Amino acid sequence: MEFRQVEYFLAVVENDGINGAAAELGVAQPTVSQALRSLERELGVQLFHRIGRGMVLTAAGKALIGPSRQILRDVNAVEELLTVSTTEVTGRLDLMVFPALATGPIVDLVSEFRRLHPKVTARLGDLRAEEFTASVIHDGHCEFVVTHLPVEDEVGLEIIELGQTEYWLAYPPGTDLPPGPLSLAELPDIPMVFVPRGGGSVSDAIDYAMRQAEVRRPISVLTDHREARLPMVLAGLGGSFVERSLAESAQDVAVVRPCEPTFAQSYGLVFDPASLSKAGRAFVDFVRSSEESGAEEQLPTER
Amino acid sequence: MAGTAPGRHPFLTVTCGTVRGVTYDNRVDLHLVTYFVAVVDHGGITKAAQALYISQPSLSQAIRTLERRLDTTLFDRTGRRLTLTEDGRVLEVAARRILADVERAKQKVAAVRDLEAGRVEIVTFATFSIHPVIEFVQRFRRRYPNLTVRVNDAEGPPGVHAALRRGEAEIGITDLSVEHAGMITVPVLEQEMVLAVHPDLAADVPDPVTRAQVRDFPLVLDLGSRASAARTGELLGDQNVVVDCANQAALWQFVERGTAGTIVPRRVAEKQIPGAVVRPLDPPFRRPVGLVMRPGDLSPAAAAFVATTTGTPWEA
Numbered sequence: 001m002e003f004r005q006v007e008y009f010l011a012v013v014e015n016d017g018i019n020g021a022a023a024e025l026g027v028a029q030p031t032v033s034q035a036l037r038s039l040e041r042e043l044g045v046q047l048f049h050r051i052g053r054g055m056v057l058t059a060a061g062k063a064l065i066g067p068s069r070q071i072l073r074d075v076n077a078v079e080e081l082l083t084v085s086t087t088e089v090t091g092r093l094d095l096m097v098f099p100a101l102a103t104g105p106i107v108d109l110v111s112e113f114r115r116l117h118p119k120v121t122a123r124l125g126d127l128r129a130e131e132f133t134a135s136v137i138h139d140g141h142c143e144f145v146v147t148h149l150p151v152e153d154e155v156g157l158e159i160i161e162l163g164q165t166e167y168w169l170a171y172p173p174g175t176d177l178p179p180g181p182l183s184l185a186e187l188p189d190i191p192m193v194f195v196p197r198g199g200g201s202v203s204d205a206i207d208y209a210m211r212q213a214e215v216r217r218p219i220s221v222l223t224d225h226r227e228a229r230l231p232m233v234l235a236g237l238g239g240s241f242v243e244r245s246l247a248e249s250a251q252d253v254a255v256v257r258p259c260e261p262t263f264a265q266s267y268g269l270v271f272d273p274a275s276l277s278k279a280g281r282a283f284v285d286f287v288r289s290s291e292e293s294g295a296e297e298q299l300p301t302e303r
Numbered sequence: 304m305a306g307t308a309p310g311r312h313p314f315l316t317v318t319c320g321t322v323r324g325v326t327y328d329n330r331v332d333l334h335l336v337t338y339f340v341a342v343v344d345h346g347g348i349t350k351a352a353q354a355l356y357i358s359q360p361s362l363s364q365a366i367r368t369l370e371r372r373l374d375t376t377l378f379d380r381t382g383r384r385l386t387l388t389e390d391g392r393v394l395e396v397a398a399r400r401i402l403a404d405v406e407r408a409k410q411k412v413a414a415v416r417d418l419e420a421g422r423v424e425i426v427t428f429a430t431f432s433i434h435p436v437i438e439f440v441q442r443f444r445r446r447y448p449n450l451t452v453r454v455n456d457a458e459g460p461p462g463v464h465a466a467l468r469r470g471e472a473e474i475g476i477t478d479l480s481v482e483h484a485g486m487i488t489v490p491v492l493e494q495e496m497v498l499a500v501h502p503d504l505a506a507d508v509p510d511p512v513t514r515a516q517v518r519d520f521p522l523v524l525d526l527g528s529r530a531s532a533a534r535t536g537e538l539l540g541d542q543n544v545v546v547d548c549a550n551q552a553a554l555w556q557f558v559e560r561g562t563a564g565t566i567v568p569r570r571v572a573e574k575q576i577p578g579a580v581v582r583p584l585d586p587p588f589r590r591p592v593g594l595v596m597r598p599g600d601l602s603p604a605a606a607a608f609v610a611t612t613t614g615t616p617w618e619a
Contacts, residue, residue: 097550102550103553104556107556107560108560110546110562111560122548123547123548124547124549124550125527218449220451220452221453222422222453223432224456225433227432235437237437237444
């Protein structure tokens with residue numbers, strides 16, 4: 001196996017086919033096809049189904065993605081060691097973020113970090129299920145995971161707590177609500193916009209509490225797109241549970257209320273300290289230092 | 304039959320809708336149940352027959368058939384009035400539940416048919432999650448306030464096709480500039496894609512901005528998305544994607560923090576990234592957006608969604 005083959009393999013995955021990969025890598029298409037075929041010959045298994053002109057990953061191909069990313073990070077780390085002449089941090093920060101936690105502190109941390117180290121690029125992928133936290137790190141899919149705490153199977157992993165998510169209620173402009181926190185029993189008779197998955201155990205807790213309280217509201221929209229919740233509320237399609245920071249940012253345009261009881265859970269940055277890239281180490285140092293220097297100011301923890 | 308434990312009583316199998324251990328000929332028909340309840344309600348064969356518009360002998364015959372099939376006696380015929388036996392009372396409870404369930408089932412189907420309940424399954428991808436999806440949903444909900452809209456996420460146009468083919472959704476909202484072989488497409492609008500940047504980064508960005516200039520500009524994009532506008536719009540340079548972000552809301556925040564610019568529909572830039580400066584592209588970057596469906600009949604709710612979205616009635 002050669003690094004080049006691994007690099008080409010990932011390029012085909014990330015660019016959705018040979019054409020895109022060749023363009024991205026700046027090489028000829030036959031070169032990429034050839035490299036892929038010899039990788040498959042060596043591994044003794046097909047990595048892609050060739051369907052018409054399309055390339056669809058086989059199960060074996062899917063299994064190769066995580067380790068390949070890890071290999072390229074390893075190579076990158078070696079190159080960094082050899083070019084110690086410069087102290088500049090380069091490379092890529094590889095994060096997978098649970099959708100409900102993608103806005104807020106992690107964006108601030110990554111954008112601040114990039115301000116300090118402009119040569120570093122970042123990738124924020126979607127973590128579909130929080131129980132995969134340990135496996136996506138160990139399998140090399142990413143260096144960092146942002147997820148709710150505690151983490152299942154956290155042996156060998158380090159965790160930096162970043163804050164707490166708390167859910168508030170947001171209703172369309174003009175909704176007549178009493179001041180102060182709303183209990184579930186007081187929810188107005190207005191349809192709701194829900195995201196069926198992706199809120200993690202906090203949304204499960206809300207779900208459970210609503211069932212316990214026998215609070216049922218008609219559902220206007222069920223959407224997989226979390227980012228559409230608040231815009232849908234503003235468009236008058238219904239009320240919704242949204243993260244406190246999002247609710248507070250919208251209090252001039254929507255009717256927002258804390259929820260009684262409080263639905264909150266802490267979340268953090270999870271990583272394997274034994275296998276960090278140079279950029280990854282620098283990021284950990286940066287997150288720790290910004291935690292120490294005035295946590296309230298740097299990290300809008302919702303407590 | 305007498306002496307059978309209530310939980311194992313054959314009548315109870317009727318309420319479950321299955322008739323275990325009973326041959327087809329012995330099945331309890333719905334009309335027999337209806338007749339039985341009518342006799343109970345009217346206190347006798349004569350009045351019940353009048354109410355049901357059938358003859359008295361055929362009603363008597365039906366009740367005897369029911370008794371034979373259940374292998375029991377339902378009415379005590381010794382007195383002047385017809386009274387229920389113990390088995391008859393057990394059947395009464397079960398029979399009323401059956402009739403209520405049948406009625407509820409009919410109502411539910413009718414409500415869905417008449418667009419008073421139910422939901423319409425839409426599939427699209429993140430690029431369109433705000434615009435035009437919200438506008439389409441608004442038009443639909445204004446007309447059909449009791450129907451739920453389910454917005455499913457897919458990976459770009461191929462994912463939309465797959466979801467439609469698998470029957471997970473009936474209507475796709477997608478980019479019509481790509482090929483949609485074997486599908487029905489209905490164009491609805493054109494979306495203008497723009498470069499959205501923080502004012503601090505915008506100083507040197509010409510208005511409008513060429514594609515070559517964008518290819519040198521730091522961008523935050525979802526490279527994992529097969530539908531990435533930057534891919535289709537030839538806006539990717541060698542090194543210009545500084546953050547690859549799968550989450551739309553986080554992506555907008557990166558633009559607000561001044562990390563990089565992004566390529567978004569103008570409407571999304573104006574509403575979701577209010578702090579950003581918008582630069583149209585030169586030449587303009589527009590793409591047709593519309594609905595895509597499998598050939599064949601749509602459910603009433605889906606047909607209604609097409610109609611409210613396009614402003615014209617839907618005919619397959």
